[in-house]
Amino acid sequence: MLTEIRCEMFREKAIGFHTGLNVILGDSVATNSIGKSTLLMVIDFIYGGKSFLQHNKDVIEELGHHEYFFTFKFGKDSFPFKRGTFKPDLIYRCDNKYAEIEPISIENYTTFLKASYSLGDVDLSFRSIVSLFSRVWGKENLDVKHPLHSFKRQKPSDCITNTIKLFKKYEPIRLLADNVKSKSEEIATINKAAKTGLISKTTKTKYKENITKILTIDAEIEEIKNNLKKYAVNISEIANREVMELKIEKDRLLSEKLRLDSRLLRVRNDLKQNKAIKSKHLEPLLKYFPNVSTSRLEEVESFHSNITKILRKELKSSEAELTLILSSIIEEIEMIDRKISVSLAEIDNPNVVIDRVYELSKDHSVASKEIEYFETDAQIKSDLRDAKELLAAEKIRILKLIENILNDKNRKNVTEIYSEERRSPTLKLGQNNYNFELVEDTGTGKAYSNLILLDLAFLETTVLPFLIHDSVLFKNIQNDAVAKLIKLYESTGKQTFIAIDEIEKYGDVAEKKLKAKKVIQLDNNKVLYIKDWRK
Numbered sequence: 001m002l003t004e005i006r007c008e009m010f011r012e013k014a015i016g017f018h019t020g021l022n023v024i025l026g027d028s029v030a031t032n033s034i035g036k037s038t039l040l041m042v043i044d045f046i047y048g049g050k051s052f053l054q055h056n057k058d059v060i061e062e063l064g065h066h067e068y069f070f071t072f073k074f075g076k077d078s079f080p081f082k083r084g085t086f087k088p089d090l091i092y093r094c095d096n097k098y099a100e101i102e103p104i105s106i107e108n109y110t111t112f113l114k115a116s117y118s119l120g121d122v123d124l125s126f127r128s129i130v131s132l133f134s135r136v137w138g139k140e141n142l143d144v145k146h147p148l149h150s151f152k153r154q155k156p157s158d159c160i161t162n163t164i165k166l167f168k169k170y171e172p173i174r175l176l177a178d179n180v181k182s183k184s185e186e187i188a189t190i191n192k193a194a195k196t197g198l199i200s201k202t203t204k205t206k207y208k209e210n211i212t213k214i215l216t217i218d219a220e221i222e223e224i225k226n227n228l229k230k231y232a233v234n235i236s237e238i239a240n241r242e243v244m245e246l247k248i249e250k251d252r253l254l255s256e257k258l259r260l261d262s263r264l265l266r267v268r269n270d271l272k273q274n275k276a277i278k279s280k281h282l283e284p285l286l287k288y289f290p291n292v293s294t295s296r297l298e299e300v301e302s303f304h305s306n307i308t309k310i311l312r313k314e315l316k317s318s319e320a321e322l323t324l325i326l327s328s329i330i331e332e333i334e335m336i337d338r339k340i341s342v343s344l345a346e347i348d349n350p351n352v353v354i355d356r357v358y359e360l361s362k363d364h365s366v367a368s369k370e371i372e373y374f375e376t377d378a379q380i381k382s383d384l385r386d387a388k389e390l391l392a393a394e395k396i397r398i399l400k401l402i403e404n405i406l407n408d409k410n411r412k413n414v415t416e417i418y419s420e421e422r423r424s425p426t427l428k429l430g431q432n433n434y435n436f437e438l439v440e441d442t443g444t445g446k447a448y449s450n451l452i453l454l455d456l457a458f459l460e461t462t463v464l465p466f467l468i469h470d471s472v473l474f475k476n477i478q479n480d481a482v483a484k485l486i487k488l489y490e491s492t493g494k495q496t497f498i499a500i501d502e503i504e505k506y507g508d509v510a511e512k513k514l515k516a517k518k519v520i521q522l523d524n525n526k527v528l529y530i531k532d533w534r535k
Contacts, residue, residue: 001466001495003078005046006069006098009529015039015520017497021489023514026471026501027523035528036499037470039520040136043497044468045083046070047134048110048127053088055138060085062533069098074116081109117465123165123174132162133455134468142472144447147427147436147454157432160399166462167405169398176391183384190377207374210367217364224357250336257329264322271315392431399429409457417453417484425450445476452477452485459492471499483510490517 006014024036038056045052046068053060060066067084080094091109093101104112114126122129132150135141140151148159164170202210406427414424426437438450452473458464467489474482483506489496490513503514522528 001073002043002046002070003073004071005042007042007066009063009066009531011526011528011530012520017495017519018517019495020493021486021517022495022497023518024497024499025503025514025518025521026499027521028502028504029524030471030501031524033534034522034524034526036501036522037137037472039522039528040134040468040470040497040499041138042068044131044134044136045088047130047466048106048113049131049134050088051134051136051139053085058533059529062531063529069094072113072116079112079116117463119463119465122168122463123170124162128162129166129464130466133458133464133466135451135455135473136468136470137472142451144438144451145436147451148434156434160429160432160434163402163429164395164398166458166464167398167402168463169402173391173395173398176387176394180384180387180391183380183387186380187377187384190373190380194373202370202374204374207371210371210374213367214364214371217360217367221357221360221364246336246340250333250340253329253333253336257326257333260322260326260329264319264326267315267319267322271312271319395431399431403427403429405461406454406457409461410453413453413456413488416488417449417481425454427454445478448473448475449477449481449485453488456488456492459494459496464494466494467496467498469496469498471501474498474500479505479507482506486510486513 001019002017004014004016024039026034026036038052038059041049041052041056065084065086067082069080069082071078071080073079078096080096080098082092082094082098082100084090089106090103091106092103095101110126114120114122114129117126119126119129128150132141132148141149143149143152148163149156150159161170164173407424410427411424428435428437436450436454438447452469455467455469459467474485477485482500486506489498500514503511506514520528527534
């Protein structure tokens with residue numbers, strides 16, 4: 001726990017702290033800018049925070065760079081340190097008189113704090129554990145509707161994850177999340193291999209075709225094996241089968257060639273007939289119709305000439321395209337003719353059996369690999385869906401458990417502070433978002449009361465080591481409720497730091513308790529630092 005903070009710039013050079021509730025008292029008229037919130041920021045700074053440097057720049061501007069000396073006690077051992085505003089990322093280990101021993105980084109320092117507070121099994125950094133629950137004016141974590149946000153732009157999903165980790169329930173989620181990540185990476189690897197051509201990624205239709213193809217090939221190979229003696233006597237059966245397949249393909253190509261020949265013939269005829277209208281063809285019109293406008297005839301001729309050019313261009317393009325396709329088909333037909341000739345020439349040649357089996361084996365191998373890749377891809381996708389469902393189910397289960405724990409504790413605390421009839425706020429945790437329902441009473445005081453109670457629920461049900469609450473949280477809360485809240489702070493058994501003023505209004509019992517737990521009292525004439533720059 002924190003036992004002491006010293007600073008030469010403090011009016012009271014040393015401020016001591018104790019177990020349980022630590023109170024920074026203001027005066028009876030709630031004077032502002034006397035140092036209550038600033039001291040809480042300093043405590044946050046002692047615990048590795050940076051908000052003091054960002055929000056309380058006026059302190060450095062007025063006092064210059066300065067240093068804070070502080071001591072923690074864990075077990076029977078004391079650990080003195082020093083942190084300054086000039087190089088805040090450098091912490092000094094000190095002896096009992098605050099003489100420097102060695103510098104350490106802020107990261108090593110917060111790692112030390114995490115270990116000393118026995119938080120090693122919490123999968124969060126020390127600052128991620130405590131920063132949210134250091135609620136001081138000037139930080140971004142005072143939004144009563146978003147109590148799990150450490151800062152405004154924090155993702156709700158990160159808030160949910162941090163909550164799970166604080167309850168030390170994240171390990172099963174991590175294992176399932178790693179499995180989802182692994183399956184996702186496998187799918188990405190397959191997709192990349194298919195994209196680069198290393199494997200042949202196929203469709204479901206092609207997959208079914210490959211299944212049929214494999215069955216056909218297996219049947220033919222089995223037939224060859226069972227009738228090998230017959231094929232040895234009459235090889236022509238295999239050759240004729242190949243010739244038949246080639247002829248079928250050739251017939252298809254010849255049919256396509258005939259269709260294209262017809263189209264090409266029509267295009268070429270159109271080119272021959274597609275001529276422009278000449279002026280001399282219009283002269284007979286003038287003979288019989290002398291009143292016809294010559295300029296109008298010239299416009300007609302020009303129009304027909306332009307149309308003709310466009311048509312000829314399109315026809316020429318079609319002719320070239322058809323000629324190219326026909327040339328390709330003719331080459332395929334010629335190749336089939338050569339294959340037919342080779343097959344017919346090899347009748348009664350035993351090698352044709354070997355060649356046929358080789359071709360079948362090659363086709364079988366290609367189809368088998370495509371089937372294997374398709375089934376592997378489908379299986380991994382199925383595994384990924386299952387893994388995501390398991391992850392979602394486990395996360396929902398854990399979130400429901402945490403939700404019930406916090407809401408149950410909230411219910412008990414609300415009953416203790418108010419009454420059985422008063423409805424308590426409800427925290428609803430989703431996988432990627434959350435909602436803190438303030439129910440009927442949405443006044444400022446009740447809203448901050450709900451925030452305090454939620455933090456106390458976290459303090460009581462998790463390994464959270466301490467709380468820091470500023471006086472702004474207590475404003476507008478009904479007086480008897482604040483008096484009862486003081487008892488709750490004490491009952492946790494953990495160190496809490498609060499700033500509060502106007503304590504007389506909370507009743508004699510609460511006033512005596514707050515005074516007994518005070519670590520410093522500030523007022524208009526007794527501010528935190530040796531310099532008062534309000535005027």
